[in-house]
Amino acid sequence: MPLPDSLRTVVAVAVYWTAIALGGSVLLPDPTSPLVAVPILGGGAVVAHAARTDRLVPLGYAVGTMWLAVLALSIGTGVVDVVAPPAGEIAPLADYPGIAAVGTVGLIAVLVAAYGAFVRRSAERDAGEPA
Template structure:
């Protein structure tokens, strides 16, 4: 089955932007929080850059890295709850506005750092292959 390149790009852009918006705002309890603009608008800018420069593969790896950070944060919170305070119930991280804000900015930072890192790795690999 043949799928045209523009359609493939549109689908990739939609999937990556959705994944960034959902993962980046995972720590926000209120979907109307102004901080949700960071993963939504910032994610749109990063996705637009990747689509325009042909770096959707690198963006895919960066999105996966961001989701690994979400998973690590979730597991670390569960372990902390079970080990440090086993007799008490720890409130979810979204109930702490400071942690939610730092986490949202941090997750977006993970995405940006991973994206730049994968672009550099791709460029280094292309330069090595050309030699």
């Protein structure tokens, strides 16, 4: 028995918003930091736009792109820690408040830019198809 479209949309919105909130706040050292509003509200705005304009597929690609940026940050930090360690150990990125703030805002910027690019690509593809 297929799911109704409204239930599918609600589930997709919940999954995407959770993925954005978790991925966008990965660099925050304190989960009660005021910066947690950036991924929650920014992600909510992007998800709401995607749900209203029926662009959940491009949103999925954008969320995947944001998680690729999280992966790149993780790998990059690990490589720097192994290849070029300073006198001591490199502290996690989240221990530096400036990096945590820039990284959190940067991850949401990656999400918004990727969402815009995937929506534009989808619109161009739809415009090229005969009706």
